[in-house]
Amino acid sequence: MAAVSGTDRAITEFIASRPPSRVDTSLRRLTRTADHSVLWFAIGGVLAVRRGAGRHAAMRGVASIALTSMTANAILKPLLPRRRPAAAELPAYRTVADPPSSSSFPSGHAASAAAFATAVVMEHRRVAPVIVPLAALVGWTRVHVGVHWTSDVLAGAALGTVVAQLTRRWWPVRPSDEARARPLDTVPVLPQGEGLVIVANPFSGPPDQDVSKEVAERLPAAHHLVVGDGRDVMDMLEEAIVERGQWVRAVGVAGGDGTVGTAAAVADRHGLPLVVVPGGTLNHFARDVGVYDTQEAVDATQAGEAVAVDLALVEAHPGRLDDPEDFSVTRTRFFLNTASIGSYPELVQLREEWQPRYGKWPAFAAALVTVLQRSEKISVKIDDRWRKVWFLFVGNGPYHPRGAVPAWRPTLDSGLLDVRYLRADVRFSRLRVVIALILGALGHSRVYHQREVSRLDVELYEPSMLATDGEVVEEAGRYTFRVAERPIPVYRRDEVRWTGRDRPFQA
Known part of the structure; x- marks a missing residue:
């Protein structure tokens, strides 16, 4: 000294x-x-x-x-x-x-x-x-x-x-602005949008934001559709593809994650690549892909460059456990980012509402505590074992960080689902969650469970609501989550090449 x-x-x-x-x-x-x-x-x-x-x-x-x-x-x-x-x-x-x-x-x-x-x-x-x-x-x-x-x-x-x-x-740093994905060189070049059927949803983003005019100006040769009151995005795209026939070489969408997911399902059904223009409020999927504005999407279509992106799906089997015949009707929904059962959608909504004021981690912690106070336990059967949980989260691909709120994906074509849930059948489970959050050790808590699988079958004692990409879309008694057999090509400039697993796109 x-x-x-x-x-x-x-x-x-x-x-x-x-x-x-x-x-x-x-x-x-x-x-x-x-x-x-x-x-x-x-x-x-x-x-x-x-x-x-x-x-x-x-x-x-x-x-x-x-x-x-x-x-x-x-x-x-x-x-x-x-x-x-x-x-x-x-x-x-x-x-x-x-x-x-x-x-x-x-x-x-x-x-x-x-x-x-x-x-x-x-x-x-x-x-x-x-x-x-x-x-x-x-x-x-x-x-x-x-x-x-x-x-x-x-x-x-x-x-x-x-x-x-x-x-x-508590708040890991995202290593890059966009997730890694395997480049594809089999997508067509779309000069000024030639061969592209693209739908714009002006209702997806903030009231003062409408990218439909900008898209029409940047891609003048494309066939443009604009969502109106009462018009279904999937029906509009299907009708345009049938009408245009062989001229159609790609499907495009300008809107939020829900609209993008619908367009992706159509593109997958017809074996067509997807053009994404961010036009929603948060644009989680577009940010993960690495498309931040209309010009980046246009540049990718002019260059004919794309990456392979997994498309996840959930099969909903309506009904109750005491009436197996009700499981005969199955509805399939696609999702690009996340699906959840229970109170997770409310948690995400509160976190995003409070994040600008308090920061990401404090907003997540406050939102989780608030949701745990309000939410009710749900009984689910996972891996042939019944559990009581607060909510179940399923991500289209492994999300980071582990042991906290899923924030981003390091890869887009892993072929895996990220499954997370908080157990409600452990003593003082809510208190344990709060303490683990404060210590930054949620991933080591008995209450928290996470794993990565290619398929997940979930049964519920009572039918429960399902949310995909932040929107409540379904109520059923049993769900099957899995990754689609083939990835969907999404236009993105090949700025950083990364060699992933060998799973080529087949049109």
Whole structure:
């Protein structure tokens, strides 16, 4: 400690010996803007204006500041008190008015700066050349104006960096913007949309968003359909394909996940590739595929590039267990993202409603606790064994992260289903879930179960509602989930080639 104190004092004395300059004024102003993390909140607000990496970075940054500030101010400062540099150590033109009087160790400003910078760069690396030097400069200002020793700043920076990295435990970082999928070179080129039947659903997204006009302008040679009141998407596409005959070389859709799923079922039935234009509110499937706007979809059709994407399906057998004859009627529904039984759709809805305000992990935790309070247990038979569960989740492909809310898929053609459920037949199951969430250990809890299968048969003691891709679509007493025999080609530019399993598309 003597060596550290000696180094701290030597650095402070060196700063005191420097002649006055304009830098002194600039550094005093900068350190003041970082008071109460105002500087970082302002930058986070700018980053959060647009959806995507910037907004994710802002939310993680603010969450990291909150955790770091609590650790530094509520735990470490009272536990490890240290005197700040004496006012006489530096000339008056270099110090700030009303310096803080709390413990000098660790530097809260440096901790918050490092936490925010680390968290932001984890989500949005492009801003690193600006954010990282700015955070380092804020840390240095605390030594320059004489309110911290150098070791205080270094310890604070280390604390903030560690806390930001620890957020991965509850809120994993998505490694790439799009999921991996096997490229296909067998899809046709569609110059200006020639050979494409595409349907746009203006009711899918926000009221002020209608991509149908943009799609018509970018793909003038395509056959365009627009959903109207009372018009069924599947019927519209089927009629157009029959009418156009051999001219049709691909099916397209501009809308949300529900509309995309319907179009995908039609494309699969006719052995045609699919063009996806994001036109919904959240566009989970389009984001996983890697199509973020109309132009990206247009570019892929002009290049004739696509990837293989699994199409999952669920067979609903209406009826009750005490009346087996009711299982004779089977209805098949396709889904691209997820299917669920029980209260999971409500959980997702609440999480997405609260996420912009609280961040992803806090919103998920709050939504899960809320849903567990409201929901009722359902009796399901899985693997010939009856269980009581709070809800059952089935993903079209393995989702990440494990042991938390399913957020993204690393691959699109795994041929597997991601099955998760929370058991309700374990003592204090709700309390166990809450504790596991706080510790970031839900995946190790007895209440939580997850596995990956190619097929899942589920029976229910009483018929229960089924939701696919966020929409309640069915009520039945037995369900069979599986992956379709062949993947569906979805147009996407081949920016990153990845060799997956050998399962070619056959038209």
